[in-house]
Amino acid sequence: MSAAPHPAVRTVQSLAVLLDLTRRARAAGSVRELAFLAVNDTSQLALLRQGATWRLDMGVDALSGVLQPEANAPYVQWLDRVARQMSTLEASDTGVRAFDRHVVAPDLAEDWSAWWPEHALWVDDPAAPHTEGRLPPPAWLLAREHPWTEDELRLIREWRSAWSHAWMALQPVSPRSLRSAWQRVRQHLAPRADRPWWRQTRLAWAAAVLAVLCLPVRMSVMAPAELVPAQPAVVRAPLDGVIASFHVQPNATVKEGQPLFDFDEALIQGRIAVAQQAVLTTETEYRQAMQQALSDPRSKAQLALLASRIEEKQTEVDFLQDQATRARVLAPRSGVVIFDDPSEWIGKPVGTGERILRIAAPDDREIEAWIPMADAIALPAQAAVKLYLNASPLAPVEGQVRYVAHEAVARPDGGHAYRMRATLTGDTDHRVGLKGTARVQGEWTVLVYWMLRRPLAGLRNSLGL
Known part of the structure; x- marks a missing residue:
């Protein structure tokens, strides 16, 4: 049997392991790699059976022998409950607390033997630098079968301190909270006893804000707008009817007198034919009344009435013929035609005076x-x-x-x-x-x-x- 190493030799070996662990912690490229070192390689300083890291905001973050802990696993949930209870206890000066099943709640102590050996260790670092905007380093949970020695606790404390500094250097910066921002503002504006009242920071800031608020500016308003023609010529329907066809397209350039669109003349021509037939019928009745007036004096009284009816019917014919001449609408001026899709107008009945399109000068x-x-x-x-x-x-x-x-x-x-x-x-x-x-x-x-x-x-x- 080989003799046990001398205590001095064991101390040198432990220090060498500690130096190697701290070197590897400084060389770690991520917080995940650091967590792996904590739960797996801490056993080089003190023999371990299980190790874990725990964070208040995330729960169990890393487990020994496992790449990624499953949050819904029974062991992980039991371990999270144990860590939360330990985090509520009064922290020790060194941040290292040995405990067993008698320290935790009875419901957790019942399952202790199913998950853990007899002796456990809670490792935290109360002296870890708490940089603003960075989350504190996680706590460690270590477990094994035999009690912890003082030499092992000292080595673990030193290893934990170096590990915490590496964590603070690697873990991402969390967003600054409104509370921390408000505290910085209060500290900056706090009155200082070494300055008179007219040189206080809060007075200078108040004067600066007041000066900015009194700066002259122009009132302004934002509104939806567009470019429109200033003095367009509006082309309206000259009669009641249905548009038959367009001779121009939207945004086309036209000249004065150029045809724009036509109305359907079938209805107008039909009305003209009816009115002309009514004129012929009235003229026939007038000639018959003149012949009867030669033998019957009473028929002379109808001649004036029939003559007025002829004039009325002829006036209607003249009006309809004038309407027919206006069925083709011409451009009143030269310019650009502004209207919607022609297909929307063709076949659509329009009334007299309804706006069809506009003509605007290019400038x-x-x-x-x-x-x-x-x-x-x-x-x-x-x-x-x-x-x-x-x-x-x-x-x-x-x-x-x-x-x-x-x-x-x-x-x-x-x-x-x-x-x-x-x-x-x-x-x-x-x-x-x-x-x-x-x-x-x-x-x-x-x-x-x-x-x-x-x-x-x-x-x-x-x-x-």
């Missing part, structure tokens, strides 16, 4: 915006307007307010808004119909009013002040 453009009722502000004469088109958001179209409607009108989206028109102050290549967002400049005010105008208005409407 006849202006900005039309719809200011929401909640954003209506006082606008000076010729207030500046910038239209940021969706097609070109980096090149705004500039203009000046021409007028703002006095009354809000209903919009297709169901809301109410004030119509605003603005003339362009510069040239633009964008076509009519492009949409975007308009920014309208108002009067000068202070920043605090610009920030609080909408909240105060909402508070007033809610409380009825």
Whole structure:
């Protein structure tokens, strides 16, 4: 039998193992690798049967001999309950506490022999650096059959201290909480006894905030807008009827007098034929009455009535013929045709005066915006307007307010808004119909009013002040 090593030799060997473990901890590339060292390689310092790491926010994080612990496993759940109870006990100065089944709750002690040997060790590091924004290192749970010696506890404490520093250097930074941010602000603004009241930090910050809130800014409002023709020629239906065909397409350029669209003339021609037949019938009755008047004086009284009926029927014929000449609608001026899809109009009955299309000059453009009722502000004469088109958001179209409607009108989206028109102050290549967002400049005010105008208005409407 070989003799037991000398105590001094054992001490040197233990220190060598400790140095090797700390070196491997510093070289670890992740917290998962560190946890593996804690639960598996700590046995090089003190013989272990089982080891585990536990975190308050995650429970059992690592187990010896297992790559990934199963959170729903009975052993892991029992171990988590034991660790939570141990974490509620008063911490020791060294962070190392030996315990057995008599320390835990009776329901946990009943299953102790099924999961663990007789002696266990709770290892924490109360001196671990708690850096703001980083989670504290997990606790260790170690178990074996025989009691722990003082030499082993000292080695484990040193190993745990080095391991904790490696953990704090590797584990990810957690988001800063609002509470910690508020504490830093309070510390920064706390009064200092070595300074007079006019040099206190909180007074300087208050003055700076007040100065910023009093900065002059322009009131402004954002509103949906688009480019529209400024003075378009509106083409309306000259008669009641059905549109038969279009001779132009949307956005086409037309000249004055060019045909735009035609009405279905079948109904008009039918009415003309009926009216002409009525004229012929009335004229025949008039000639018969003239022949009877030669022998019957009483028939002379009907001649004037029949003559007036002939004039009435002839007037109706003339009117219908005039309607027939207007069945083909011509362009009243040269420009670009603005209307919807022609297929939506063909075959659709329209009434006299109904708008069919518009004709605008190529350079006849202006900005039309719809200011929401909640954003209506006082606008000076010729207030500046910038239209940021969706097609070109980096090149705004500039203009000046021409007028703002006095009354809000209903919009297709169901809301109410004030119509605003603005003339362009510069040239633009964008076509009519492009949409975007308009920014309208108002009067000068202070920043605090610009920030609080909408909240105060909402508070007033809610409380009825």
